[in-house]
Amino acid sequence: MFWLVLKMEKMENKNFNLWLQNMQLNHPLVIAGPCSAESEKQVLEVAHELKNTDATIFRAGVWKPRTRPGTFEGNGVKALPWLQKVKDETGMLTAVEIANAHHAKLAMDFDIDILWIGARTTVNPFAVQEIADEIQGTEKIVLVKNPINPDLDLWIGAIERFHKMGVTNIGAIHRGFSSFRKSIYRNIPSWQIPIDLKNKYPSLPIINDPSHICGNREGIFDVSQTALDLKFDGLMIETHCNPDEAWSDAKQQIKPDRLVEIMDELKVRKPRFEKEESVSKLNAFRKEINEKDDQLLETLAERMQIVESIGKAKKESNVAVLQNTRWQEILKKVVDKGDEQGLSKTFIEKIFKAIHQESIAHQEKIIKG
Ligand code: PEP
Numbered sequence: 001m002f003w004l005v006l007k008m009e010k011m012e013n014k015n016f017n018l019w020l021q022n023m024q025l026n027h028p029l030v031i032a033g034p035c036s037a038e039s040e041k042q043v044l045e046v047a048h049e050l051k052n053t054d055a056t057i058f059r060a061g062v063w064k065p066r067t068r069p070g071t072f073e074g075n076g077v078k079a080l081p082w083l084q085k086v087k088d089e090t091g092m093l094t095a096v097e098i099a100n101a102h103h104a105k106l107a108m109d110f111d112i113d114i115l116w117i118g119a120r121t122t123v124n125p126f127a128v129q130e131i132a133d134e135i136q137g138t139e140k141i142v143l144v145k146n147p148i149n150p151d152l153d154l155w156i157g158a159i160e161r162f163h164k165m166g167v168t169n170i171g172a173i174h175r176g177f178s179s180f181r182k183s184i185y186r187n188i189p190s191w192q193i194p195i196d197l198k199n200k201y202p203s204l205p206i207i208n209d210p211s212h213i214c215g216n217r218e219g220i221f222d223v224s225q226t227a228l229d230l231k232f233d234g235l236m237i238e239t240h241c242n243p244d245e246a247w248s249d250a251k252q253q254i255k256p257d258r259l260v261e262i263m264d265e266l267k268v269r270k271p272r273f274e275k276e277e278s279v280s281k282l283n284a285f286r287k288e289i290n291e292k293d294d295q296l297l298e299t300l301a302e303r304m305q306i307v308e309s310i311g312k313a314k315k316e317s318n319v320a321v322l323q324n325t326r327w328q329e330i331l332k333k334v335v336d337k338g339d340e341q342g343l344s345k346t347f348i349e350k351i352f353k354a355i356h357q358e359s360i361a362h363q364e365k366i367i368k369g
């Protein structure tokens with residue numbers, strides 16, 4: 001138990017990147033392959049088309065978490081030898097999703113190289129722990145997809161469970177978050193969440209899954225480029241020789257030749273400015289940004305003082321904190337003004353709702369005090 005505690009303490013400092021460094025790639029890591037392993041023929045066909053591309057890892061779902069019963073739920077254990085054939089015939093590493101300890105054992109028995117935890121499993125600490133117990137101490141690579149809900153702690157918790165059980169080769173996959181809001185995405189990317197994860201564990205490789213974020217083929221290039229611009233370490237892209245006929249996720253899978261095109265067109269940015277002239281230009285801009293941030297903070301603090309004076313007046317006259325008409329008036333005014341200045345409605349609403357919430361909290365304290 002003692003060594004487990006020691007290990008846990010070190011998670012922030014751990015170098016999670018070794019497995020990726022050992023691959024010695026001169027491009028972002030690419031994981032490609034069909035959503036589901038449908039037949040041996042289909043699996044091998046895609047794998048051979050991916051053989052001489054940037055794809056290092058071949059993915060295929062064998063146990064499929066489907067929203068409704070009665071749809072194709074995967075070929076199960078029968079498909080694992082097909083993946084062994086992929087490895088033998090193409091040299092690619094293989095990856096499958098595991099959702100319980102039984103899957104984990106079978107994937108290990110059939111020597112699958114990479115085990116990934118699906119979004120619907122990451123949300124369930126019992127399932128994650130069961131899998132972590134089953135594979136404890138493994139040197140296989142374990143990739144943890146984000147949970148379906150935008151909960152960074154739940155994502156971290158799942159990663160911790162594997163780390164605690166002595167799994168050393170770990171990475172994360174960002175596949176977007178489910179939302180009740182209507183959106184162009186199947187799963188909203190909420191980029192700040194994987195960025196926060198990267199800031200907490202700087203060496204943890206993070207792979208973007210544009211297929212499950214977009215839910216269509218058209219958006220894949222753009223989301224992939226954003227991921228590379230944000231310094232993601234790789235991409236997981238669903239690839240099928242005949243996407244329209246795919247047994248699951250037909251709308252979002254792309255053909256291997258489109259994958260090659262996308263990889264060619266994507267720009268990998270340098271991690272930082274190199275030329276001295278660009279560095280000093282950047283520093284000058286950063287100085288200006290810092291000054292603007294100071295001004296913003298001062299203005300916010302001054303605004304809050306006025307809010308507090310209003311709070312005192314409300315207390316004296318025993319008037320309710322929330323004045324909805326006034327708030328609607330403010331919101332409309334700032335959204336219109338923001339629009340004139342090229343600031344989007346969503347952005348302005350988000351900021352002013354946060355300001356309003358904080359103002360209410362301050363006035364509540366005064367009125368109750
Ligand atoms: C998949 O990768 O096919 C899959 C089911 O993904 P997710 O867990 O992200 O929904």
Ligand code: MN
Pocket residue numbers: 035036238248249
């Ligand atoms: Mn899929």
